[in-house]
Amino acid sequence: MPQPHPSRFARVAQWASCQAGRPWAFILALLTVVVWAVSGPLFAWSDTWQLVINTGTTIITFLMVFLIQHAQNRDTQAIHVKLDELIRATQGAHNRLIALEDQSEEDLAEARAELRRVAETTEEAKRLVQARP
Template sequence: MTTQPATTSTNSSNFFARFAGKVTAWSGTTAAFCLALGTVLVWAITGPLFQYSETWQLVINTGTTIITFLMVFLIQRAQNKDSLVLHLKLNELLAAHKGASNRLINAQDFSEEEINLLHEYFCLLADKAKQDHDLGRTHSIEEAEENHQEKRRAHR
């Protein structure tokens, strides 16, 4: 059985992804800033020519509003992709590292309550490490507690 070619929606999605990536990358360049600055300067210089009319003001207001509105979505899309890629890389590191706790894989999908609970967990872990005077010794709360108890028994 042969594989079907990519669907039109996939092609258009890929096109949009490439387009959004290029526009987002370009919008952060010096050339983009110079173009925006030049546009504002041309608009300001033409003010006396149009007697600073409401139409003259409306042109810049409408133009900047439309561009800002569209750029918010393009930049957010790029940010979402970058964030997902970063999470995937971190998940790979967690999964590959023998001593790392796998509980944090896909932590970006946790609820706010779960994230706060994990924050408390790591605060407790940091406190245990401070008591042990060795920040890199343990990697889980269970091991930290066990090491802490062993040290207490040894000091008695």
């Protein structure tokens, strides 16, 4: 089955978030701050000098929030699909847990409570078996 091509935004967001996490990106940011700080006396520590770093970092932060959120949403969706497939393919698994992230808070709490009950029952059964002479 042919794979659909991700949108241009998806490709750019994935690339940018990947690049932002690399060591060279940190070094570039650090060098930018050092150059800005060293240039302070040249600009007499003016308001404009301060505004340059404030504006630059604000704009970059604002844009990175959206790029990183997109990449995180995509990764989370992929993990959910993989987990759903594991649940579906595992004999004895509760299929009602598939796509649980799309259910209401009440459904999520109910599923969590049910799994706790199953775990507690299983633990109790193990203790009883181990206690037998």
